[in-house]
Amino acid sequence: MPRRHSDPSRTRGRRFRERIFRGLTLLALVLVVGPAAWILIGVVARAVPHWQWSVLVTPTSGVGGGLSQDIVGTLVLMLGVLVVAGTLGVLAGIYLSEMAKPRRNGRPGAVLFRSATEVLSGVPSITLGFVAYVALVVGLHWGFSLLPAVLVLSVMVLPYIAKSTETALAQVPTGYREGAEALGMSPAYSLRKIVIRSAIPGVVTGLLLALAIAGGETAPLLLTAGNTSSYPTGQLLHQPIGYLTYPVWTFYNYPSDQAHYLAYDAALILIVLVMALLIVSRVIVARTQRHSEGGGG
């Protein structure tokens, strides 16, 4: 055996394979990160030369003008998702983490809810959009409007928010709960005053990422929000609402330069929006990690 291992040709072969392996892992990383950079730089490079700040304040007219009604629309949709899915998702996460767990075996409901949440997170957004279109937009005669759009986006990100809330609550140190109980707080009071407060960074991170998903979604919005060149008025039904992914999807293959510029402008604004949400959530995570280390656990 030792003879075989010291065989120089075999050692050389292993060394060679080792070098290939290292090269391949780095190549894989380059092939993953490279396209990300290519996409971002490509969009920025095509949008910036024709960028006009008036795009931010002018509504679309035909294939020209600006994108202001889509920007406002996307923000309104995100606000709606934050209110609807944020409230319900955080509540669902609290329930799954705090109230369903101790008696999980005794309650089939908790297990059922949890698996339903997981299955729902795997349902394609186009399926949800189709159902919303058939049942709400056409079936209930709501028309393309704000409410069905917010509902379908909320259902889409609800499992995500519930999951991130549940994870954040699970990471709250046991000592906090025990301390609260030792001080005589009722479970609900300690939940409100102690547990949720220390889980807030994780919850907020989940909310921000959910907003990023909702803001970048296209397919379900095409089937529920319609499109428009006027500003949202706050009307929930019967009035279409603009959103930033629409011009990208519609204008990219129009035979007019003006339309192409709008498509790339919208893409640029979307990227800035999503990047801002990602970076803010990153900063929150980094800050809370530093605090928890500084606080000594």
Next chain:
Amino acid sequence: MALIGRDTGDVPVSPPDDATRRTVVFRRVADFGRSNESGFWKSAGWLAAALPLAALTFTVVILVVKAWPSILVNGGGFLTGSAWKPGNTYGATAHTHGVAHPLGSSYGAWALIVGTLQTSAIAVVLALPLSIGAAFALTERLPSWMARPLAFAVEILAGIPSVIIGLWGVLTLGPFLAQHVYPAIADHMPDVPVLRYFRNPVGHGEGLATSGIVLALMIVPIITATTRDLFVQVPALPKEGATALGMTDSEVARRVTIPWVRSGIIGATVLGLGRALGETIAVAMISGAALNTIAPNIYGTMGTIAAAIVTQLDSAYTDGTGFAVSALAEAALVLAVITIAANVIARTIITRTSRNGAPVGRAL
């Protein structure tokens, strides 16, 4: 801080005076709220937690109800035929099994199902080795000052909206591949079984190969992030032991690290597969959005179920009998069944073998 719940005996901290007496109603309400706080959390939480189940049930019920006429008329032919013919929507109406539909309409989603499975298969085949390699480089090879920004770059890739990836795919990547990469492959492929599939014509960059590559990029972040977390969790001792026995890094990776977390990687891959199956907009932009065509070679244009739904729904509503919408509903039902099956398999694999690292299905 007037009251601290019922347990402490409802003792006000300060005696009531005029100011507090005026707000006695509000105090009663607040008091009631506090003493029933636990009940409030429970019922509100229960309602919220029940919502996903309700939404899921609603989705399935609506799909089945809407798809029922199509299931009756098209029967098994829906899964085996590849003709997607709306018929003459302005002409006569025919009746089959008591269901009204335009004369000459017949729907078969075989080409769409094949397209969905093909693009997703290409995506997974490309994404899996890339993700494992990238995760390995991030956790084992690079110093943390390099690994951290690169990991964030992978996260950014997950966050880019799919419509932007589609825009890049159809206007930048597709033409680039069709001009510089596909010809190089296609010109040198011999005319033998299997490899014939890679021969000319290469088209203009819209089609199966480009869609698969773009889908791979979209699921790489999901698999990479999970695999990276899993690699970090592998204990150092077995790896160090293997190194001490004389294994090289690649041997440690192949014989210790990857087997240690194999099931987690499989689960993440199937989750990525679920996302690839359901991806709509990017594929609708890049695939050529065909309805009846199975790609003749790997570069050919084709369509997927998701892309067909988003591109066909408007025209489907011109069918006065509602039969076209019903066919789309059946397609959506098939897609939902395929995707949910993939997800359930993934969850089962993950939960059976590892407690940690179960990611959520969507991107990011």
